[in-house]
Amino acid sequence: MDTRQLKTLLAIETHRTFAQAADVVGLTPSAVSQQIQSLEQELNTAIFDRSSRPPKLTPQGLQVIEMAKDILQREDDVKAALRGDQMAGTLMVGSVRTSALNLLPRVIVQMRRQFPALKTNLRVSLSSPLIADVASGRLDAAVVAEHLGIPNALRWSPFLREPLWIIAPKGTESTDPIRLLNTRPYVRFRSPVPLANLIDTELSRLGVVTQDVAEIDTIGSIVTCVRQGLGISVVPHVALDEDGADIVRLPFGSPQVTRQIGLVERTVSPRGEVIARMHEALADQCGEHGVRR
Structure with a gap:
């Protein structure tokens, strides 16, 4: 051939x-x-x-x-390896549809500037098929949330550990998180991903009965609805703007709940060096919530 x-x-x-x-x-x-x-x-x-x-x-x-x-x-990768150039060839990367996906394009552009010979190909999907594609070699690495179904042949390394926040429209005066969750209209995150389950589990543990007014499957849309006054919700830190002046935020959970996102890769990978550089860049983008290897 x-x-x-x-x-x-x-x-x-x-x-x-x-x-x-x-x-x-x-x-x-x-x-x-x-x-x-x-x-x-x-x-x-x-x-x-x-x-x-x-x-x-x-x-x-x-x-x-x-x-x-x-x-x-694979031809590109082998040629790069034979040249001794670990920062060349094509890096096949996957990502879940998470608010942390905002970070990945920035890092890809940054690495493209640093390593002009490195090409990247991004695929967005759900956690399970992404993990399967990394295991089979169709992907070099993937951004996924903390996941129970990681095979032994793979390694998951968190680059982000962030708090979850109750968010409410500007002008909301209540400082009691439980009262807020029990009494205000609630915009629920409904999606087959670990974050949605994490939020629902903590709501149940707190004994909260929410007054649902909407079910939405993207965090960005939820933040928009809260800004417009539709109700309150729970979102991860990375979904919020730096100033957050138009949203009231309160810690979610007692103690405050956190979630982790990381890179999954094969434990023995020919692209280990470039994946390590990507992990470092992602952690840097996460600021105070970044996790280094």
Whole structure:
């Protein structure tokens, strides 16, 4: 299998037509077609359905696309390793849909400036598939909250340990957290993630019966609703602006509840050095709540 064929295949996926891909890879359209036909013969499968115009990827073709991305990434990594350059190649990173996702793009941009030869590819998903992809090697690392289902072959290293806050609209006068939670309209975080379970468990432990007015699955939207006066809620520290002038905040839980977010990676990883640099940069972005290795 020729990696030039795989690069051509990815160019077709990106640019949608053989003709546009030909311009990108510097070949004629007929040469592109010959490369794909040769690849199909080698794999004994149809990658494209040519009955439509432009040709569309078949289900088998989608699998070949994933294989091509994996092979080309590994090629980049091996070349970087042979050069002795640990800060080159492509770093495949995943992240859960968390308010801490705000930190990751900043760190990726920072590392891109520091290490121009390093490429990054970010995938956003849920914790379980991300952890499975790290274990299988499809991802080098992933940002996930503290999780019980970490296999022994993986290592989870927290970079953020942050408090949770009860937040209320500006002008709220009550300083009694329990009374506030029992009496004010409550915007509930409803999502299949550890944070939602952590909040609900502490509410139950405190004996609180909330007056729910909304169920929302993103923390950013919850903060917006509270700012607009819809009700009160509970959110992690990283979701709040630095000044917080337009929101009243009170500690949530007794003692105040915290949650952790970290990087999961394979215990033996060829990208260990670059992942360590990313962990350090993420911890720096978290300020006083950052956790160093």
